[in-house]
Amino acid sequence: MKIVIDTMGGDNGSNATVGGILKFLESHKDVEIIAVGDEQELEPLKDKCKIIASSSILPMECSVMQAMRDKQSSMYKAIDALLNENADAIVSSGSTGAFLSLNTLKVKKIDGVLRPALITPFPTKIKGKYTVLLDIGASTENKPEELAQFAKMGQAYCKAVYDNPHPNFYIVSNGAEEGKGTPLTKEAYQICKDYEGFKGYIEGRYIFNGDVDVAVFDGFTGNVFLKGCEGLAKTMSLMIKEAFTSSTSSKIGYLFAKKGFTSFKETMDYKKVGGALLIGVNKIAVKAHGNSTPDSFKCAIEIAYKLAKHDAVNQIKKEFVQ
Amino acid sequence: MKIVIDTMGGDNGSNATVGGILKFLESHKDVEIIAVGDEQELEPLKDKCKIIASSSILPMECSVMQAMRDKQSSMYKAIDALLNENADAIVSSGSTGAFLSLNTLKVKKIDGVLRPALITPFPTKIKGKYTVLLDIGASTENKPEELAQFAKMGQAYCKAVYDNPHPNFYIVSNGAEEGKGTPLTKEAYQICKDYEGFKGYIEGRYIFNGDVDVAVFDGFTGNVFLKGCEGLAKTMSLMIKEAFTSSTSSKIGYLFAKKGFTSFKETMDYKKVGGALLIGVNKIAVKAHGNSTPDSFKCAIEIAYKLAKHDAVNQIKKEFVQ
Numbered sequence: 001m002k003i004v005i006d007t008m009g010g011d012n013g014s015n016a017t018v019g020g021i022l023k024f025l026e027s028h029k030d031v032e033i034i035a036v037g038d039e040q041e042l043e044p045l046k047d048k049c050k051i052i053a054s055s056s057i058l059p060m061e062c063s064v065m066q067a068m069r070d071k072q073s074s075m076y077k078a079i080d081a082l083l084n085e086n087a088d089a090i091v092s093s094g095s096t097g098a099f100l101s102l103n104t105l106k107v108k109k110i111d112g113v114l115r116p117a118l119i120t121p122f123p124t125k126i127k128g129k130y131t132v133l134l135d136i137g138a139s140t141e142n143k144p145e146e147l148a149q150f151a152k153m154g155q156a157y158c159k160a161v162y163d164n165p166h167p168n169f170y171i172v173s174n175g176a177e178e179g180k181g182t183p184l185t186k187e188a189y190q191i192c193k194d195y196e197g198f199k200g201y202i203e204g205r206y207i208f209n210g211d212v213d214v215a216v217f218d219g220f221t222g223n224v225f226l227k228g229c230e231g232l233a234k235t236m237s238l239m240i241k242e243a244f245t246s247s248t249s250s251k252i253g254y255l256f257a258k259k260g261f262t263s264f265k266e267t268m269d270y271k272k273v274g275g276a277l278l279i280g281v282n283k284i285a286v287k288a289h290g291n292s293t294p295d296s297f298k299c300a301i302e303i304a305y306k307l308a309k310h311d312a313v314n315q316i317k318k319e320f321v322q
Numbered sequence: 323m324k325i326v327i328d329t330m331g332g333d334n335g336s337n338a339t340v341g342g343i344l345k346f347l348e349s350h351k352d353v354e355i356i357a358v359g360d361e362q363e364l365e366p367l368k369d370k371c372k373i374i375a376s377s378s379i380l381p382m383e384c385s386v387m388q389a390m391r392d393k394q395s396s397m398y399k400a401i402d403a404l405l406n407e408n409a410d411a412i413v414s415s416g417s418t419g420a421f422l423s424l425n426t427l428k429v430k431k432i433d434g435v436l437r438p439a440l441i442t443p444f445p446t447k448i449k450g451k452y453t454v455l456l457d458i459g460a461s462t463e464n465k466p467e468e469l470a471q472f473a474k475m476g477q478a479y480c481k482a483v484y485d486n487p488h489p490n491f492y493i494v495s496n497g498a499e500e501g502k503g504t505p506l507t508k509e510a511y512q513i514c515k516d517y518e519g520f521k522g523y524i525e526g527r528y529i530f531n532g533d534v535d536v537a538v539f540d541g542f543t544g545n546v547f548l549k550g551c552e553g554l555a556k557t558m559s560l561m562i563k564e565a566f567t568s569s570t571s572s573k574i575g576y577l578f579a580k581k582g583f584t585s586f587k588e589t590m591d592y593k594k595v596g597g598a599l600l601i602g603v604n605k606i607a608v609k610a611h612g613n614s615t616p617d618s619f620k621c622a623i624e625i626a627y628k629l630a631k632h633d634a635v636n637q638i639k640k641e642f643v644q
Contacts, residue, residue: 061499125557137496140504174459174545177383182462182542204549208557220504221543223496225550227526232551235447235530236558243582253579260565260572 001030001308002087003301007037008057008074009094011291014041017093019294021045024301031305034085036078052081058098060290067098068105075099079106082283089284089304093275093292100138103278103285110313112320115139115146116280117219118287119157122229126210127263132157133207136226136276139219144187147171147216151192152319153279154214160310161303169195169214170202172221177201184218237265274299277307279316284308323352323630324409325623329359330379330396331416333613336363339415341616343367346623353627356407358400374403380420382612389420390427397421401428404605411606411626415597415614422460425600425607432635434642437461437468438602439541440609441479444551448532449585454479455529458548458598461541466509469493469538473514474641475601476536482632483625491517491536492524494543499523506540559587596621599629601638606630 007017014037021033025048033049035042042051054074058067070076075094079102082090092099100116109116118138121130134150135142142150151169158167171188173181178189180201192198197213204225207215217225240261244254254261274296275288284307288300307313329339336359343355347370355371357364364373376396380389392398397416401424404412414421422438431438440460443452456472456479457464464472473491480489493510495503500511502523514520519535526547529537539547562583566576576583596618597610606629610622629635 125561140496140502172546174462174542180462204546204551205553205556207550208553217546220496221546224494224526224539224543224547228529228547228551229526229554231527231530232554233558234527236555238447239586240562243586244579246582246585250579250582253575253577253582255575257566257572257575257579260568260575263568264561264565 001305002032002034002085003304003308004034004036004078004082004085004087004090005301006075006078006090006092006094007035007042008054009060009092010288010297011060011093012293014038016292016294016297018042018044020292020297020301021049023294023298024305028305034081034087036081037074052077058095060095062095062098064097064101064105067095067101075102079103082107087283088308089286091275091286091288091297091300091304093288093290093297093300096137096287096290099285099287100278103281103283107281107283107285110280110282110317110320113153113280114149115142116278117150117153118276119154119279120226120276121161122208122226124208124210124212127266129210130162131207131212131215133215133217133222133226134279135217135219135222137219137223138278141220142184142218144184144191147184147188147218148191148195149280149320150216151195151198151214153316154216155197156316156319157277157279157312158213160312160315161306164213166197167213168197168199168211169216170199170212171216172204172207172225173201174203175201176203188216274301274303277303282313284312323627324354324356324407325626325630326356326358326400326404326407326409326412327623328397328400328412328414328416329357329364330376331382331414331420332610332619333415334615336360338614338616338619340364340366342614342619342623343371345616345620346627347371350627356403356409358403359396374399380417382417384417384420386419386423386427389417389423397424401425404429409605410630411608413597413608413610413619413622413626415610415612415619415622418459418609418612421607421609422600425603425605429603429605429607432602432604432639432642435475435602436471437464438600439472439475440598441476441601442548442598443483444530444548446530446532446534449588451532452484453529453534453537455537455539455544455548456601457539457541457544459541459545460600463542464506464540466506466513469506469510469540470513470517471602471642472538473517473520473536475638476538477519478638478641479599479601479634480535482634482637483628486535488519489535490519490521490533491538492521492534493538494526494529494547495523496525497523498525510538596623596625599625604635606634
């Protein structure tokens with residue numbers, strides 16, 4: 001297996017990515033890593049990876065034009081390597097916009113797919129059970145047929161990653177009854193009616209119950225929803241920390257309650273999911289968090305690895321055979 | 323001051339509302355409560371409130387037609403009392419759809435307001451600081467001009483409820499840069515550019531930072547967002563409880579850390595906000611949570627009381643003088 005890494009684009013640059021690659025390689029001997037970036041900064045990887053030098057970095061806010069023009073950027077060169085070396089997957093913590101553009105234009109959509117989507121798992125109240133959310137921001141506007149395809153891609157993801165043979169799915173709406181929703185969700189509802197696993201609409205509040213395998217949104221709503229939940233989870237985690245450090249008494253309390261909270265932290269740590277998959281293109285394309293740390297970047301590589309192991313791209317292709 | 327209460331519609335019926343009214347009256351001697359509902363069930367209120375008997379209850383899922391036709395329902399009669407008795411405010415935990423319809427059709431929109439909106443405060447990481455969110459579900463589709471009006475109504479709410487003379491506002495979008503968003507948010511952005519307090523777009527993740535006074539959404543996105551956050555907050559709170567009860571050691575830990583967590587619980591208790599205001603109609607109309615408890619229903623009455631005290635309807639009218 002070959003995985004290409006764009007090592008440059010994230011907020012923490014090669015500090016996060018080089019560290020993440022080294023951690024990943026400790027436990028995976030069956031993978032060839034192709035690291036693209038500044039040669040000097042990639043020095044620690046020299047004997048462990050194939051290195052491709054690049055001389056520029058795409059900014060986080062980056063137009064399609066700029067992404068396509070700067071052929072020396074680490075991301076452009078990484079996409080080239082993905083194609084030329086016939087690698088299985090690419091991972092980047094760089095500009096989401098550029099990552100979408102380059103994958104769509106150069107790696108290209110799977111035949112029959114109308115729009116690729118960004119998909120990510122989110123923890124639920126049941127430990128180890130994730131709900132996958134899509135689209136969380138590859139598009140800003142969608143057609144009903146695209147929403148229906150997102151459902152199928154989400155199910156393919158669950159089959160590949162969680163070995164779940166019959167994943168269910170819901171369309172997220174402002175109420176559970178069929179009459180609710182926007183014209184977009186209403187039309188999507190009608191298309192999905194006969195799809196296997198379709199459970200109807202779901203309200204935002206029930207998504208984390210642990211019963212939902214796939215939650216389908218248009219890209220704008222999904223993005224606002226996911227970021228809101230990430231923000232709130234972070235805020236609440238900070239407040240828990242503050243509650244435990246607010247007095248000597250509460251610090252002692254932490255020593256006693258620590259074990260219970262380790263499990264809580266593990267369940268809610270959304271950084272552990274590492275990033276989002278751009279689903280619907282011809283390669284496994286994982287967009288790691290822009291503010292990745294070595295640990296979360298390692299998780300992003302793990303996701304790419306797992307998806308490649310499960311031959312996820314072909315699994316999805318099967319769903320879209322015309 | 324007169325406040326009309328529809329005592330019947332919520333999930334917990336008059337158990338929640340009668341209890342809430344009694345609690346509210348303990349600390350407010352300057353308010354006349356007009357309670358509408360089943361005479362027998364309202365027996366405990368007999369000497370404390372004016373009681374109007376009603377013989378039916380609108381179901382939670384209720385069409386506009388049904389809401390307008392059933393003139394014996396507690397909600398219809400409560401709206402009638404609001405108008406006939408020239409009361410200041412109405413509070414109901416019944417059907418949101420019916421509440422919107424009856425208020426819009428009978429109490430009517432403020433002149434110049436295109437669409438009323440549901441507005442609610444949400445706690446942030448700064449204790450005591452709330453961000454108000456609107457629209458959280460009065461509409462499912464909106465026009466750019468409506469979003470711009472939501473901003474003004476949200477600011478009027480902050481002025482009235484929080485004595486904040488210069489509230490800022492943001493339009494919620496999938497990125498902070500001006501070029502982001504849907505056609506709807508882009509047009510709204512252009513309209514709002516010269517509005518006092520406009521800070522541009524905000525991503526979902528930063529809404530709870532404590533810097534945001536008003537966050538503007540279309541009704542569908544706002545509904546999905548708010549319910550998602552409520553669901554997640556509830557899930558995380560349950561997990562904290564589980565963490566503290568998972569072992570004898572963690573139970574001991576709770577005894578030590580209790581004080582810190584009381585403050586945390588108070589900050590994050592969104593039920594304390596009691597409900598949402600239907601802003602933009604000619605009376606103060608508070609929709610309490612469907613699953614209100616006596617305590618949260620009391621909070622909903624408190625909100626109505628506070629808004630009436632601050633003459634919120636006239637404050638909003640001032641913003642829309644043609």
